[in-house]
Amino acid sequence: MTGSVTPPLPSSPGTPGGATELALSPVGEPPPLRADAARNRTRLLEAASQLMAGCGAAQLTMDAVAAAAGVGKGTVFRRFGDRTGLLVALLDHREQQLQAAFLTGPAPLGPDAPPLERLHAFGPALVRHERDHHELILSSRTDPLRTYDVPANRLRLTHVTMLLRQAGVAGDAELLAHTLLGSVDSVLVHHLIVERGMPLDRVLAGWHDLVTRLVTRPSSAT
Amino acid sequence: MTGSVTPPLPSSPGTPGGATELALSPVGEPPPLRADAARNRTRLLEAASQLMAGCGAAQLTMDAVAAAAGVGKGTVFRRFGDRTGLLVALLDHREQQLQAAFLTGPAPLGPDAPPLERLHAFGPALVRHERDHHELILSSRTDPLRTYDVPANRLRLTHVTMLLRQAGVAGDAELLAHTLLGSVDSVLVHHLIVERGMPLDRVLAGWHDLVTRLVTRPSSAT
DNA sequence: ACTTTAAACGGACCCCGGTCCGCTTGATTC
DNA sequence: GAATCAAGCGGACCGGGGTCCGTTTAAAGT
Structure with missing residues (x-):
């Protein structure tokens, strides 16, 4: 599993000019997901992959992915931004x-x-x-x-x-x-x-x- | 004036594989616009330019441009695709x-x-x-x-x-x-x-x- | 086991790009 | 100047991305 895609959490608007550091990749501790979140993440990726394979990228709408994974639309955005x-x-x-x-x-x-x-x-x-x-x-x-x-x-x-x-x-x-x-x-x-x-x-x-x-x-x- | 932006006219779906020539730029005769069309084109570009200067690209919505130029939304799309x-x-x-x-x-x-x-x-x-x-x-x-x-x-x-x-x-x-x-x-x-x-x-x-x-x-x- | 808390969830909602189609109007012909 | 016709016009409409906020639930503390 990749685990690399750190979604832009709504808590990090912080300093706009942010010159403290690069701040773009504070990679160090991708805080572990809650059990259900992890499960849904997997489901979503699988659903997306299948939709992609089935009908091409054009059909890969967020609603469709959410539906196929059996979760709400908001969840998709929370997870992947x-x-x-x-x-x-x-x-x-x-x-x-x-x-x-x-x-x-x-x-x-x-x-x-x-x-x-x-x-x-x-x-x-x-x-x-x-x-x-x-x-x-x-x-x-x-x-x-x-x-x-x-x-x-x-x-x-x-x-x-x-x-x-x-x-x-x-x-x-x-x-x-x-x-x-x-x-x-x-x-x-x-x-x-x-x-x-x-x-x-x-x-x-x-x-x-x-x-x-x-x-x-x-x-x-x- | 540039006159180069040939909008994708609905009449030219033609041959999809089109290997006859490059077919991408049949530049040769950008058919002259009707008087009102030309006028609106100019208005639209000016309106867009001003909106851009005023509020940045984010505010440059098609509706806004159309409104600012005093034309309908469809006109913008007809002209620029x-x-x-x-x-x-x-x-x-x-x-x-x-x-x-x-x-x-x-x-x-x-x-x-x-x-x-x-x-x-x-x-x-x-x-x-x-x-x-x-x-x-x-x-x-x-x-x-x-x-x-x-x-x-x-x-x-x-x-x-x-x-x-x-x-x-x-x-x-x-x-x-x-x-x-x-x-x-x-x-x-x-x-x-x-x-x-x-x-x-x-x-x-x-x-x-x-x-x-x-x-x-x-x-x-x- | 019970409370607490922050994360996760879901879907109604908004906005905007793009389409559609019936109406209008500028050009051209007679 | 009237008729004809294609080009242009406009705005209602649709679908999908992205947001918001009230509700649910996993995990940590007692």
Whole structure:
């Protein structure tokens, strides 16, 4: 179980400017749910997953999910904050596999391979994963800014940043990681392939090329 | 006047798979509006702009815009398709300045400077422009896929692609252009600066660094 | 077992985006 | 200037996201 989606509890409007800390992820103690709450959470995720499988994201209305799970509508919102929250939770759950693959899995994705190799392998793995779940991803992007707060995406960023550093890349590893990840962003790739008819191979070649360019030290400037 | 926002006329469901051509932008004859329609269009854009300036994007409801412009709600939808369409039209209008700057303006942005210099200048110009309009941009991103269809964004892509080619870059210019543009995407930059506290200079340095890396031929691979 | 308390629950309710369809009006033709 | 017709118009209507608040119930204390 993920347990990562900390819903925006109504008790935390707090300081608006909140510069005390990042305050976005006071991850440390996701207070355990009450028994019934946990049970309902599971039911809701299952119901949502089935509705999704059955009729696509369009049919995934909050009322429908609530009804299918046999709970009230308010409960869904209490648990997941809003529709996006529910979708993210659903997605987050499906991320586990991918995360396991690059965190602890076998080479070339896992920690046994050298950083550069892992980096090269990471792109295709991501693209494949995102293609499998693109509908869910698409519909969870209603609020563009929140994308960067999704745990899965944060994890990817840290991962790529780390790999870049380990590969001995010169320069701003964090920014470069953003750039790399952006180049295989789910929405972009979907656009390129579906709407522009670009072959998948070309996108993947782009990833490898980009990794190579970024890892290579720029020899001459203007 | 832009005149670019061709609303999805109810008469054009046509062939769904439409592989005849791109069919996305049959730009060629935006059929002229009837007098009253044109008048209302202007009124609506003005009303929207004022509401935006007055109370922010949140208050920009379709009803409010319609009321402020003194027309019916249906008219707004007929003209702009949906809320996003209205926002894009608004944004598109404000793009003119930027577009003029890099299409026909003076060096280093305009055509009088060498390609590489234009490329370096383009990033900062974009970032500045996007910061000025980030609220509008943000709220026009509800439908992530449509982003790539916005005329302004297409233009940017072609522009950067062209500059890359002119600068003699080796490799997939179109993909590289996507990558470059992605690295200064409005939402990303806003996230980095506002939520992560990254100084603007660092983002801009990232752009220059990236341009340099991409233009430089990768000397050694794995 | 009984009390207490905060969390969880449910569904009526509100708001807004988007649709629909009958009416109006600007353009064009004769 | 009258007739014709497509384009434009408007606002009632619908459905779904999100909120609110009175009620219920799991858990902790005695």
